[in-house]
Amino acid sequence: MDTEEVTASAAGDGRPADAAPRYLSGFGNEHSSEAEPGALPVGRNSPQRAPLGLYAEQLSGTAFTEPRAHNRRTWLYRARPSAAHPPFHRIGNGSLRGAPFEETEPDPNRMRWDPLPEPPAGTDFVAGLWTLGGNGDARLRSGMAIHLYHANSPMTDRVFGDSDGELLLVPERGALRLCTELGVLVAAPGQVALIPRGVRFRVELPDGEARGYVCENYGQPFTLPELGPIGANGLANPRDFLAPTAAPEESEGPVEVVNKFCGRLWAAEYAHSPLDVVAWHGTHVPYLYDLRRFNVLGTISYDHPDPSLFTVLTSPSELPGQAGVDFVVFAPRWLVGEDTFRPPYFHRNVMTEYMGLVEGAYDAKAEGFRPGGGSLHNMMSAHGPDRATFDRASAAELRPQRVDDGLAFMFETRWPVTLTAAATDAPHRQRHYDQVWQGLERHHSPKRP
Ligand SMILES: O=C(O)Cc1cc(O)ccc1O
Ligand SMILES: [Fe+2]
Numbered sequence: 001m002d003t004e005e006v007t008a009s010a011a012g013d014g015r016p017a018d019a020a021p022r023y024l025s026g027f028g029n030e031h032s033s034e035a036e037p038g039a040l041p042v043g044r045n046s047p048q049r050a051p052l053g054l055y056a057e058q059l060s061g062t063a064f065t066e067p068r069a070h071n072r073r074t075w076l077y078r079a080r081p082s083a084a085h086p087p088f089h090r091i092g093n094g095s096l097r098g099a100p101f102e103e104t105e106p107d108p109n110r111m112r113w114d115p116l117p118e119p120p121a122g123t124d125f126v127a128g129l130w131t132l133g134g135n136g137d138a139r140l141r142s143g144m145a146i147h148l149y150h151a152n153s154p155m156t157d158r159v160f161g162d163s164d165g166e167l168l169l170v171p172e173r174g175a176l177r178l179c180t181e182l183g184v185l186v187a188a189p190g191q192v193a194l195i196p197r198g199v200r201f202r203v204e205l206p207d208g209e210a211r212g213y214v215c216e217n218y219g220q221p222f223t224l225p226e227l228g229p230i231g232a233n234g235l236a237n238p239r240d241f242l243a244p245t246a247a248p249e250e251s252e253g254p255v256e257v258v259n260k261f262c263g264r265l266w267a268a269e270y271a272h273s274p275l276d277v278v279a280w281h282g283t284h285v286p287y288l289y290d291l292r293r294f295n296v297l298g299t300i301s302y303d304h305p306d307p308s309l310f311t312v313l314t315s316p317s318e319l320p321g322q323a324g325v326d327f328v329v330f331a332p333r334w335l336v337g338e339d340t341f342r343p344p345y346f347h348r349n350v351m352t353e354y355m356g357l358v359e360g361a362y363d364a365k366a367e368g369f370r371p372g373g374g375s376l377h378n379m380m381s382a383h384g385p386d387r388a389t390f391d392r393a394s395a396a397e398l399r400p401q402r403v404d405d406g407l408a409f410m411f412e413t414r415w416p417v418t419l420t421a422a423a424t425d426a427p428h429r430q431r432h433y434d435q436v437w438q439g440l441e442r443h444h445s446p447k448r449p
Contacts (some may be wrong), residue, residue, distance in 0.1 A: 015072070022245045027239075033243075079276040088261075111419070116149075125151045141165075144315075144413050146213070148212070160260070173372060190329075193287070194286060217324065224238065225314045233333065252271065256269055297309055334401065346383070381436075
């Protein structure tokens with residue numbers, strides 16, 4: 001039996017329950033699932049002979065010795081051990097890059113991009129990955145990378161696994177059907193999915209085409225932020241995170257297993273599908289989260305709180321409060337602040353902010369920030385409302401106001417982001433982004449004492 005099964009319709013993705021994958025609810029749980037009764041050993045992980053002739057295999061996402069609260073590992077019971085494969089050989093990286101990022105000089109300028117252009121026909125998820133930039137070093141398991149994807153073809157006879165980090169997928173157009181070693185997750189725009197480090201998966205495209213964003217986190221696995229004085233509830237609620245249930249694939253090979261290892265792609269031809277896990281239990285699991293389930297908190301008196309209040313997931317670093325990367329969502333909410341400039345304020349931030357837009361518009365930008373596009377405000381760069389937004393919000397009548405015309409998000413990282421050459425030179429980079437802050441007039445002349 002699986003632990004606490006729920007259906008995707010309970011997850012609110014609008015799909016009929018019978019066609020939907022079955023999910024397990026909870027964040028960080030010791031989940032378990034078996035596709036056939038008796039496949040999961042009882043009372044031990046490594047019996048002399050695993051049930052049903054399966055092979056037992058441990059997948060460790062954290063060091064064996066990490067504290068219990070952080071430890072992540074999963075036991076897999078599979079038709080063939082992952083070890084049964086020929087050597088990996090290098091394959092082309094396409095537009096995918098990894099840290100350290102050294103193709104360009106770190107640039108303090110504010111940047112904005114339009115959505116990725118159409119890919120050539122036959123582009124699958126892996127081929128459709130395009131790296132914008134990042135920081136840290138995958139070899140030191142530290143830092144992060146920002147990728148976008150645009151794909152129009154399902155992955156057939158190939159699966160992908162990332163040794164460098166976990167992948168937070170943020171669909172913007174078209175759902176992703178993620179067939180993973182632990183089962184199936186369907187992530188539609190408005191939802192996010194996380195594939196843990198090393199977990200292999202294939203991406204199918206139920207809508208024929210898919211576009212979105214990826215945060216590749218080389219550092220400590222994403223976890224829920226502390227709630228401090230907020231109390232025991234709020235922000236992203238743990239039970240809204242959904243893990244898959246075992247869904248083994250039968251297919252014999254050949255299957256190309258693509259492995260991202262220290263920034264480069266390698267491949268080995270397996271003679272069987274590596275998605276052949278019949279049962280599993282553990283904590284190193286993929287999950288799905290519906291951003292509209294986020295419990296948005298904000299002021300009920302005055303001023304604009306810092307967007308840390310919108311943190312869905314955080315990857316802590318060794319410095320308290322300085323995340324390797326935070327995933328932050330600007331979900332529909334009410335604004336009621338009295339005598340308050342309500343949109344995001346002008347600011348310069350030691351943390352680096354990459355923003356993307358899943359749909360609609362964002363309340364700091366009147367135009368130019370498009371769904372599928374993105375902006376980068378690197379360490380200490382000055383940004384905030386564009387001129388049109390400043391003028392509008394400074395004059396607005398301050399009634400309770402619902403902001404529900406968009407879904408924006410931010411990857412906020414402790415270290416500056418260095419761009420790839422492709423991102424710097426991209427035809428879809430907006431060359432005149434600075435102009436959105438032009439025309440902010442002087443309204444005051446300081447008086448000399
Ligand atoms: O720059 C941005 O739009 C993100 C952001 C939003 C906000 O409400 C406050 C600070 C901040 O960096
Ligand atoms: Fe900002």
